[in-house]
Amino acid sequence: MLFELAISLVTTFLAPVQNQQPSPKTQVIYVKESREPCTGVAPMECLQIKGVNDSTWGSLYTNIVGFKYIPGYRYKLKVKITQVKNPPADGSSVKYTLTKVLEKKKVQTARVSGNATQWASVAGKKWSLIKMGDTELTESNIWLEFDNATKRFHGKGGCNNVMGSYKAASDKITFSKAASTMMACSDEKVMQRESAFLQQIGDHTFNYEVTGQTLNLSENGKVVLTFSLQDKEDKKENAVAPDASQWAFIASKKWNVIKLGDSTLTQSGIWLEFDTDKKRFHGKGGCNSISGGYNATKDQITFTQAISTRMACMDVNIMRRESEFLKLIGGHTYRYDVADQTLNLYQNGKIVVMFGMQDK
Incomplete structure (x- = not known):
């Protein structure tokens, strides 16, 4: 999807079948004002780039030679893109070299809003569902974890793995793009409860409150989902x-x-x-x-x-x-x-x- 993939692809596969180095390409790109978490050989933070006609940002897993990046500024650059002959196993097959800085604009990055201390007690922990509506649940096998860096959640719906995006602000949390795997479980009640849970959180905004080891999500003044803090499994188990x-x-x-x-x-x-x-x-x-x-x-x-x-x-x-x-x-x-x-x-x-x- 990203233009750099297309460039890499075309230069790699459409080149004549000789030991001939493809000619460098010139491209105008935008560089976002903030890096984003990404995973290359190991977890890291990547520059976010896109082409002039691209609508979405993508991660750049290498550096731009000659470019000094300063967070908080959005750049428009002209770069030279060169195919790397025999790149190392953990290296990029494409080399980006700065030709000219066409534009540099200060961008006001969004400040973290809301009760950061309260949300810090939620993110990175495992929360098991113990009540949905008026129904008390025992060993529901429904749980969620929130990744504060990526603003994504994942967990279990009782049968299938569930995942999606979220935004936490002040005392509110908004879920979006909730999805699940498609495994069919033999227990119909488990499947019905999972479906009800996904429908409940999907594209909804709740007020949230942390009391001790309990996380409550409320709508119209009524608690609709109650989670209990649960110890994560030992990571060595992985x-x-x-x-x-x-x-x-x-x-x-x-x-x-x-x-x-x-x-x-x-x-x-x-x-x-x-x-x-x-x-x-x-x-x-x-x-x-x-x-x-x-x-x-x-x-x-x-x-x-x-x-x-x-x-x-x-x-x-x-x-x-x-x-x-x-x-x-x-x-x-x-x-x-x-x-x-x-x-x-x-x-x-x-x-x-x-x-x-x-x-x-």
Whole structure:
């Protein structure tokens, strides 16, 4: 989606099949006044950039040579974009070099509003639902966690994983884009309660109050959801060995990409298969054959840098999507789960890749 992916893609795949370095490209870009959390080889903060005709910002996982960034200013830059020959495994295949600063404007960044101390007691903790409406709940298995850096929440709806965005201001919290995985559970009551919970929080604004170890969400003066603070599981648990039976199932199937970021795909032509003995994956990126290594724990998977053949396809959109997919998985760690007939990869509680199951 980002223009730099398109540039990287075109220069990589449309180049003649000789050891010839592609010519540098000149591009005008905007640089946002604030960095945003991102995950490359490790969690970090990335510059946010977009092209002149782009409507959304994207993370730049490298620096702009010759550019001195000062937070609080929005920049319009002319840059030279050069394809890097034989980049290191953890390095970018594209080099950005500043040609000229076309514009530099001071931007007033939004101040944190509301009771920061109160919200600090909410964010980063696990909150289990103990009451919904007038119904007391025991071991509902519905819980939420809030990430203050990304303004996202994730958790469980009782059966499926749930996730979305939020904004906290003063004594109010607004939920948006609440979504869930699509696993069907055998207990119909659990599914009904999950559906009611998602409907309750989806695109709603509540007053919130923290009392001791209780978080109350109110609407029209009435408490509609009550959560209790719960100790998080020991993070070391994430390092335990993967479920052998689950991975035997994963390895027996072909996994087709049906969602990439916010885009739902039909017949994407992107798929992976996993070899649990060799800890390798292979598949198609839409145009080229791709392969690499992986390591899995109980609920996390780490991909090595993915490699691909260098066939040039006529459809630029397919090539752009292939480049986006390779960049998304290469050298990254994600939380994963298998829900019904989907394999889902998560980052900060949000599904970034969803695969649909297919028999080999």
